[in-house]
Every structure is written in structure tokens, then in C-alpha cells.
Amino acid sequence: MFDLARIRNDFPHLQRSLEGSPVVYLDSANTSQKPTAVIEAMKHFTEHSYAPINRSAYRMAAAATDAYENARTLIANFINAGSPDEVVFTKNATESLNLFAQGWSRQRLQQGDVVVLTHMEHHANIVPWQMMAAERGIEIRWIPLTDDGQLDLSDLDNIIDGASVVSFTAMSNVLGTMNPVREIVDRSHAAGATVMVDACQSVPHAVTDVQAMGADLIAFSGHKMLGPSGIGVLWGRPDILDQLPPLMGGGNMIDDVRLDTFSCAPVPAKFEAGTPPIIEAIGLGAAVEYLSSIGMAEIRQHEMELTQYALDTLTERFGSDIVIHGPRNIEERGGVLSFAFRDLHPHDVSQILDEKNVCVRAGHHCAKPLMRIIEAHATVRASLYLYNDTNDVDILADALTSADDIFGL
Amino acid sequence: MPGLEDLYREIILDHYRNPRNRGELETPPAISVDGHNPLCGDEITLYVLVEDGVVSEIKTNGQGCSISQSSASMMTQAIRGRTLAEAEALIHHFKHMMSIEDHHHDEPGEAPALGDLEALQGVVKFPVRIKCAVLAWNTLSQALESA
Structure with a gap:
């Protein structure tokens, strides 16, 4: 109730x-306010369980690793992901969007390849692509708006024709518009594009089922959904995340390092270089538990x-x-x-x-x-x-x- | 919290409703500089005509809140007819009043009178709005550097 x-x-x-x-x-x-359940979960973890994750062999470190991974599982369940490995912890939705825009562009996109955005995007889903457009010679096309602030899909098939990527928001942070995500995803897939959804405004406020959405990747932030600042999520289909290169190199993201080369750890560790926001992950886990309880x-x-x-x-x-x-x-x-x-x-x-x-x-x-x-x-x-x-x-x-x-x- | 009457003084609202020296100047001979506050989107275009070391004409265009607009309007009144050195001194003096610059940056000599601009003193009690008040002044600094 x-x-x-x-x-x-x-x-x-x-x-x-x-x-x-x-x-x-x-x-x-x-940004959202935080319930006692989240504040207490972070406090309790800090006071009783804090230790490094994925590194040390003592019991406390293993327990902290379990708690961190448990948070990943809670979030995977919250968005109906196929597996916790599809959930990558980032700093925020902005990092998630950059991770995909920069990695995918450098790995896959060439001069003249087309990326489609919409006129209602947040700067976080515009500027990374503009940076890549300057670096890679990518063409950006735009889905316009109707007079009442909806996406104008009347010419969508022409706009997405030949596009490599379609990246759009599930819900406008200015207009409040909730977009027909599934329809746009399906039509973009039919046009051969990889589809990213900026779900930063929708995940906190409505049921999110990544399998029903059908997108290849989604991004969202913890702090807008009762969790702490400093943690966000990139969810992606396993085959896409496998192909996506890491944005940052460092500890935890490697399988092996030699003087002349390195190899990457499997997903999601590949994208989580350095010590991650451990306490924040615990907090976000508590946030999705709280949201689910309501x-x-x-x-x-x-x-x-x-x-x-x-x-x-x-x-x-x-x-x-x-x-x-x-x-x-x-x-x-x-x-x-x-x-x-x-x-x-x-x-x-x-x-x-x-x-x-x-x-x-x-x-x-x-x-x-x-x-x-x-x-x-x-x-x-x-x-x-x-x-x-x-x-x-x-x-x-x-x-x-x-x-x-x-x-x- | 300080009262809003400290911020929205009558003279400020008057300059907001009836901005002085609004418009454009022909460039050249005048120069124009755009200023904007990326935080809130306030925009100003400042036109300055400098003749024989004197700001002989100054106009502003753009849009913004009551504080940024009234500050720009009062600034044009205060600056018009001043020598470049006087204009610089006024800029320093105003920024000092906004508590973003210490007095030791001031040119030696007597501080110029701010006149109507004194009404903006209350802005200091609302730190988020200081950026609004100084937008026109920062833009003027840029303009005078290129003059």
C-alpha cells in the first residue's frame, strides 16, 4: 500500500x-532526497563492513566484496536485467553515456557514420557525441519535437535511415515527456542501429524492465533515485558490453598486464577501473530495495x-x-x-x-x-x-x- | 534569511522594468562583446564606443533576471562619459561592493561614486545572485580590454 x-x-x-x-x-x-534506510545502510556498512573489494584475501575484504556484488544483483533485479554482469557501476549517468559514446565511436564509427539524437536531450547525451563528431567525423542527426513537446516521429524512418547509433532520453528532464521507448527502439533496430536510452529521469519514477524496453544500453544515476551521489549505472546487453572498450585503464579492469601490453578483465570489471564507489553502491542497493518495497x-x-x-x-x-x-x-x-x-x-x-x-x-x-x-x-x-x-x-x-x-x- | 526587500529595492525594479541605454551600436566603430552566465542562461551583448579614451556611448542587449538586467542598466548610466581609467576604477569598486574583489586591487585615489548602483548592495546577502549582478561588469571588462 x-x-x-x-x-x-x-x-x-x-x-x-x-x-x-x-x-x-x-x-x-x-537530485532526490534520501530515506533513512539508505543513510543507515551506508552508515552501517561503513562502521561494520568497510574493506577493499576484489583485492585482498582476508574475510572482511571478502565480505565487503560480497556486499558490493549483492548491490549489483539488487540493481539487476530492479531493472530486470538478464544477469548482474550486465550492470556496470559508473560515477553517474553522464559517465555511462560517455562510456558508450566515446568507446563505441572510437571502436566502431568512421567518418560519415550517423548518430541520431533528439532535440530534447540533456547535454550529457549531446556533448559526448559532439566531441566524437569532432574527433571521428561522425554526422549527428536530430529527431525534432511537436508543438506540445513530444518527439515528432513523422519522419523518423528517414532520420534513422543508415544510422549506426540512436541515443535518446526515455523522459525529458525539462518537458516531463515520456517517450515511446519501445517503438523508437524497434524502428531503430530495424534500421540497423545500436540503441542507447538515457533513462536517468525514468528509472526513479516508473517500472524499468530492460528486456521489455528492448534497448541495447541504458544509463541512469543513483542520486536521482534515493541513492547517494557518486554512483550511476550503465546497463548493456552482454554482446554489446563485450564489444565496448573501456574508457579508463587501471587496477581491477585488467586480466593481465605486461610491459608491452595488457588484456581486459571480463565485463563488468572491464569498465570499473580503480577502487569503485563502494559505500555508494551499498547505498544504491538499499535505495532500490526501498523503492521496491513501495x-x-x-x-x-x-x-x-x-x-x-x-x-x-x-x-x-x-x-x-x-x-x-x-x-x-x-x-x-x-x-x-x-x-x-x-x-x-x-x-x-x-x-x-x-x-x-x-x-x-x-x-x-x-x-x-x-x-x-x-x-x-x-x-x-x-x-x-x-x-x-x-x-x-x-x-x-x-x-x-x-x-x-x-x-x- | 535576509528579507527580499533588501534585494528587490524599488530602484532595481525600476531599472528592470525600464532599462536605460538598451539597444545596439554600429560595429565598428563600436565594439560588441557577448557575456553569458552558463549557470542560468542569462545573456548580455554590450556595445561600447570609445573615443579619445572616453566611453562616449554604451548600449546593452540580451535577457536575464531583474538583478542582471538592472545592474546592466545602471552600469551603462554610470559608465557613459567616463574615461577608461575611471571605468576600470568603477568596475573594481563595484566588484568590491559585491565582495568578490579586495580593495587593494583598486587604483589609487578616491573611490568613484556608485550612485544608483548602491541599491545593488543587498545582493551580497544572496550569494547565488552575485553572479547575476556582475555579469554586465565582467562583460564590460572584456570590452575595455579589447578597446
Whole structure:
């Protein structure tokens, strides 16, 4: 059962008050708050079990290795991976995307090969490919948007014709749009492309089944899904990960090293050079256990209801004074609400909201090409998660009203 | 937390609503420099015409929040008609007020009067907004270097 009161109680940071008022945290698309279960798991591991992994022979080291690998298994189960070996620990989704973009481009792509991205990508799924375009002479093509902030798939077959790679986001961090992942994956595969999905915004908020998605690789970050910062995941099909070269060389990633050469360890160790974020992996393992105990379908349901409430409330209270980007249909979007409020600059709106302890992001959300396309230099973004409630939305709306007092509109 | 009235002083809102010296200048003879705040996307294009060592004309274009826009507007008023040395001194003085530069960087001599710009003093209490306030000034520094 989805017990919101109990869930809110699980997050110590949300229990705090600042100058007598509660904290209204609406910036989870940026990074999420952490439940006690995650904080305690990391603390307990640090106090009782911390030791090197994959190196030393004593029992404590073996137990730490088991705990690290157990976290990998928990995450594999959480996304329905075929095997824990398909789960590569990285620093964050950005590293996961770079690992694939740089490795695959250098290994497989030649001058004139085509990589297809979309206009709604985060910089993390644009810049690595631009770097490779400059280095390898790759051509980048773009899937455009419709007026209501969805991917415009009307010309998709032409765009992906002859493409080597299609890499796109499952959910926009600006518009909230949830893309038809399976359809795009299938059509891209039919065109002969390898498909990467940036699932950084979707994995924390909805059921993820990599087998049902059908993609070749997906990337996501731990810190957006109740886990700590400093850990992310690259999931890949075994044959793809076998072909993908490592990005970093060092300890742990080798099978053998001689003065003139080296050979790689098997996947996933091949991609995990150096001492990995051990405590963070334990924390992410605890996070997916916590999320599973509530149920990702239940979390999605809660966020759909709350997003609908937020859309209705903001529209009813402010009418044409507020312009909310992205799809209106709740089935096609997540709880990311980017908006323009009157003619106020998002920084000023954010400042006014901060006065009421309402935490939102103001800016370009690391998606400047998208911002140019929707003709917004910046937006205010309120993003919802499992621990938010209708009261948070009401406080947001009340705080927006106080802009009148300052700017006298 | 300091009150918003420290930040949004009436004179700041006035410059935000009615920016002074907005527009463009012909280049050349004027020079133009773009400045932007990568954190938030605020953008400014500054046009500066320097004649005989004096900033004879200055205009701004771009978009941004009330703090960055009002700071740019007030800056154009304060800088127009100043010698390059006076302009440099003003830049240092303003950055000092924003607590991002120590006084010892100042040119010797009396600190120039900031006038309306004093209203931006409250920004210091909101550290995230200091970048907004100094955007136009950093852009001016760049422009004067190339002048």
C-alpha cells in the first residue's frame, strides 16, 4: 500500500523546518532526497563492513566484496536485467553515456557514420557525441519535437535511415515527456542501429524492465533515485558490453598486464577501473530495495495523480499567467513541471519561492538546445517525487502569489 | 534569511522594468562583446564606443533576471562619459561592493561614486545572485580590454 505519511516520515531532510516553515522540496529531477534506510545502510556498512573489494584475501575484504556484488544483483533485479554482469557501476549517468559514446565511436564509427539524437536531450547525451563528431567525423542527426513537446516521429524512418547509433532520453528532464521507448527502439533496430536510452529521469519514477524496453544500453544515476551521489549505472546487453572498450585503464579492469601490453578483465570489471564507489553502491542497493518495497507502479500512480493535481491547481489559480511546457496528458508525462510565470524571470521566481522554503530549479536545465527550440531562455522547474503531496503543490501556488507583493503585478 | 526587500529595492525594479541605454551600436566603430552566465542562461551583448579614451556611448542587449538586467542598466548610466581609467576604477569598486574583489586591487585615489548602483548592495546577502549582478561588469571588462 502507498502510505504517503509513512513515506514522508522516512526522509529526515524533509522533516526539517527552516525558520519555522516546512521545507517544500520540488527539485527531485535535479537530485532526490534520501530515506533513512539508505543513510543507515551506508552508515552501517561503513562502521561494520568497510574493506577493499576484489583485492585482498582476508574475510572482511571478502565480505565487503560480497556486499558490493549483492548491490549489483539488487540493481539487476530492479531493472530486470538478464544477469548482474550486465550492470556496470559508473560515477553517474553522464559517465555511462560517455562510456558508450566515446568507446563505441572510437571502436566502431568512421567518418560519415550517423548518430541520431533528439532535440530534447540533456547535454550529457549531446556533448559526448559532439566531441566524437569532432574527433571521428561522425554526422549527428536530430529527431525534432511537436508543438506540445513530444518527439515528432513523422519522419523518423528517414532520420534513422543508415544510422549506426540512436541515443535518446526515455523522459525529458525539462518537458516531463515520456517517450515511446519501445517503438523508437524497434524502428531503430530495424534500421540497423545500436540503441542507447538515457533513462536517468525514468528509472526513479516508473517500472524499468530492460528486456521489455528492448534497448541495447541504458544509463541512469543513483542520486536521482534515493541513492547517494557518486554512483550511476550503465546497463548493456552482454554482446554489446563485450564489444565496448573501456574508457579508463587501471587496477581491477585488467586480466593481465605486461610491459608491452595488457588484456581486459571480463565485463563488468572491464569498465570499473580503480577502487569503485563502494559505500555508494551499498547505498544504491538499499535505495532500490526501498523503492521496491513501495512498488514502482505505485510510485508512478502517485506521481500521475499529483502531477494532475499540480497541472489543475496551477492552471486554475493562474490561468494565462502561467505557461506549463510539455504534454497535458498525464499518461504521456512525468512529474516534471517546467513553466513560465507572468513575465518574471525564472531566477526571480525561484528567489521568491525560496523565501517560502520552496525549492525549485531555475535555468536551462542542462538542455540549452531544447530551450532555444521552445524559445525559453530559462524556465522554473518544479519536479515531484514519491514523497511530495498536494500540500507541497498548494504551498508552491501560494508562494507564486506572493510575487505580486514584490513585483507589484 | 535576509528579507527580499533588501534585494528587490524599488530602484532595481525600476531599472528592470525600464532599462536605460538598451539597444545596439554600429560595429565598428563600436565594439560588441557577448557575456553569458552558463549557470542560468542569462545573456548580455554590450556595445561600447570609445573615443579619445572616453566611453562616449554604451548600449546593452540580451535577457536575464531583474538583478542582471538592472545592474546592466545602471552600469551603462554610470559608465557613459567616463574615461577608461575611471571605468576600470568603477568596475573594481563595484566588484568590491559585491565582495568578490579586495580593495587593494583598486587604483589609487578616491573611490568613484556608485550612485544608483548602491541599491545593488543587498545582493551580497544572496550569494547565488552575485553572479547575476556582475555579469554586465565582467562583460564590460572584456570590452575595455579589447578597446
